[in-house]
Amino acid sequence: MGRNNFSILTILSITLLPILSLSFSTxxxxxxxxxxxxxDLSLKSSHSxxxxxxxxxxxxxDFKLADDPKLALQRYGQYLYDGLILFSPSxxxxxxxxxxxxxxxxxxxxxxxxxxxxxxxSDLIKSLATECxxxxxxxxxALVIDHKSYAIAETEGEGDHTLIAADDFIESDVLLGxxxxxxxxxxxxxxxxxxxxxxxxxxxxxxxxxxxxxxPSSKLSSPPSLTGSSISLVSVVQARNNxxxxxxxxxxxxxxxxxxxxxxxxxxxxxxxxxxNEQFVTxxxxxxxxxxxxxxxxxLRHNKAGETDEPAMYRIKDxxxxxxxxxxxxxKSWEPYVANDVQVQLYMMSPYVLKTLSNDKKGxxxxxxxxxxxxxxxxxxxxxxxxxxxxxxxxxxIPVRPFRHNEYERFITxxxxxYGASFTMMAGFFIFSFVYLYHK
Amino acid sequence: xxxxxSKDAQALIHSLRSAYSATPxxxxxxxxxxxxxxxxxxxxxxxxxxxxxxxxxxxxxxxxSCVGTAVLAVCLRIQVNKENKEFKDLAPERAFADFVLCNxxxxxxxxxxxx
Numbered sequence: 001m002g003r004n005n006f007s008i009l010t011i012l013s014i015t016l017l018p019i020l021s022l023s024f025s026t027x028x029x030x031x032x033x034x035x036x037x038x039x040d041l042s043l044k045s046s047h048s049x050x051x052x053x054x055x056x057x058x059x060x061x062d063f064k065l066a067d068d069p070k071l072a073l074q075r076y077g078q079y080l081y082d083g084l085i086l087f088s089p090s091x092x093x094x095x096x097x098x099x100x101x102x103x104x105x106x107x108x109x110x111x112x113x114x115x116x117x118x119x120x121x122s123d124l125i126k127s128l129a130t131e132c133x134x135x136x137x138x139x140x141x142a143l144v145i146d147h148k149s150y151a152i153a154e155t156e157g158e159g160d161h162t163l164i165a166a167d168d169f170i171e172s173d174v175l176l177g178x179x180x181x182x183x184x185x186x187x188x189x190x191x192x193x194x195x196x197x198x199x200x201x202x203x204x205x206x207x208x209x210x211x212x213x214x215x216p217s218s219k220l221s222s223p224p225s226l227t228g229s230s231i232s233l234v235s236v237v238q239a240r241n242n243x244x245x246x247x248x249x250x251x252x253x254x255x256x257x258x259x260x261x262x263x264x265x266x267x268x269x270x271x272x273x274x275x276x277n278e279q280f281v282t283x284x285x286x287x288x289x290x291x292x293x294x295x296x297x298x299x300l301r302h303n304k305a306g307e308t309d310e311p312a313m314y315r316i317k318d319x320x321x322x323x324x325x326x327x328x329x330x331x332k333s334w335e336p337y338v339a340n341d342v343q344v345q346l347y348m349m350s351p352y353v354l355k356t357l358s359n360d361k362k363g364x365x366x367x368x369x370x371x372x373x374x375x376x377x378x379x380x381x382x383x384x385x386x387x388x389x390x391x392x393x394x395x396x397x398i399p400v401r402p403f404r405h406n407e408y409e410r411f412i413t414x415x416x417x418x419y420g421a422s423f424t425m426m427a428g429f430f431i432f433s434f435v436y437l438y439h440k
Numbered sequence: 441x442x443x444x445x446s447k448d449a450q451a452l453i454h455s456l457r458s459a460y461s462a463t464p465x466x467x468x469x470x471x472x473x474x475x476x477x478x479x480x481x482x483x484x485x486x487x488x489x490x491x492x493x494x495x496x497x498x499x500x501x502x503x504x505s506c507v508g509t510a511v512l513a514v515c516l517r518i519q520v521n522k523e524n525k526e527f528k529d530l531a532p533e534r535a536f537a538d539f540v541l542c543n544x545x546x547x548x549x550x551x552x553x554x555x
Contacts, residue, residue, distance in 0.1 A: 414494055417502065425509045435469055439469065
């Protein structure tokens with residue numbers, strides 16, 4: 001009986017396998033399965049709007065406690081998740097097989113990550129953020145304080161100066177969507193700064209020039225280490241392998257309370273019924289999970305002008321056509337990507353030709369140019385790195401040969417006097433010999 | 441002063457001409473040949489300065505054929521000159537045979553480099 005059961009299970013798993021593997025088709029770059037790690041399961045209800053919006057956009061959320069002893073990101077060398085949301089700021093040690101190195105490996109293999117810290121952040125979360133290129137304030141009691149751009153509370157007259165109403169967004173449609181975020185974003189948490197050595201990390205939401213990071217309940221004894229707009233409230237990283245990371249110092253930013261709260265920035269007469277948090281977080285999560293800003297380049301082609309086949313080699317001074325197709329993922333399908341700044345290089349240690357590609361608005365980028373008068377092993381290179389978009393780095397090797405000996409011009413008009421002089425000298429030698437030998 | 445200089449120059453040219461008229465005819469023929477080769481070389485250099493150095497190998501072979509011819513002719517002149525005691529043991533026929541052989545090699549190289 002037990003054996004029978006086992007064989008049914010085997011057949012079932014074999015028939016289900018193709019359906020399972022369809023769910024992570026490589027054609028769609030959007031993440032599907034997200035692991036959410038929580039300090040406390042009550043976050044599931046206190047941040048339900050954010051989680052429900054992810055679910056309604058088709059993500060499979062797997063909630064786990066961060067110290068769950070069965071925690072694992074991969075099984076049999078395969079990752080079980082496409083993205084990881086760390087809503088567990090106070091965790092000192094992850095449960096199960098998960099640790100700092102495992103999370104970094106997860107990102108290194110091209111998966112996405114959201115880190116939310118707050119005032120209770122552990123060294124683990126802070127060192128993870130440091131690995132991603134941002135440094136949280138080392139003082140554990142420090143919060144972002146701003147006596148100018150704080151949010152006026154509804155009931156108390158004065159309001160809380162650690163509740164920041166931030167509206168200093170990065171100007172990028174790819175990161176934050178086409179619709180402008182009108183209302184300020186509420187933020188209550190700790191400050192971080194970007195590591196100057198890391199060129200991949202970007203400040204998405206920065207603090208006002210008057211903000212600083214200090215303990216709000218004690219008197220300032222020394223100048224705060226982080227001040228002004230060098231404080232980042234929300235940062236993103238796009239790694240070289242196009243893995244995307246979002247780091248914020250406020251877990252409350254995602255909470256239902258902040259999503260629903262009305263907001264009025266101190267000193268501003270305008271009161272918004274709803275804070276900008278929901279729009280900001282939703283749009284940024286679309287970017288982080290590759291719903292937006294993901295490019296792919298296909299069909300890199302080149303051929304001699306007037307031919308259609310790709311040659312194995314070019315000759316110097318050949319005319320050639322180059323084309324490549326670039327598409328942008330819209331969340332559902334691949335749409336043509338239209339831009340006028342895509343360039344191709346013909347590269348051998350340095351670019352010999354740099355041409356801007358023209359596009360036909362259907363995703364096809366094309367140009368034609370002449371191979372330079374230099375032979376060697378060249379590469380066609382398309383290096384396209386734009387803020388918010390995945391980076392494209394294509395290269396295709398192509399050798400360029402010199403003229404064959406019979407491909408040179410035989411008689412050059414400009415050289416006729418030289419030919420004439422040489423033959424005259426020969427004739428002159430002949431005549432001279434006669435005259436010299438036979439004169440009297 | 442100027443008058444003295446022009447007078448000196450006239451005297452110099454006159455003495456040169458009278459001395460040169462004593463030169464044997466065979467050497468005069470060689471001189472004419474050298475003059476022709478140098479003239480052809482100068483014309484080509486001027487042409488290159490105007491047109492540009494594009495078929496540079498052709499230019500080099502054209503000019504060097506003229507210069508080479510002139511050099512070989514001068515060598516011949518030195519060897520067949522009766523007043524030159526250095527080559528008094530060398531027969532003029534031997535000198536001319538050397539001249540012909542060198543010219544053949546020169547023009548072979550020029551032909552290879554011209555195209």
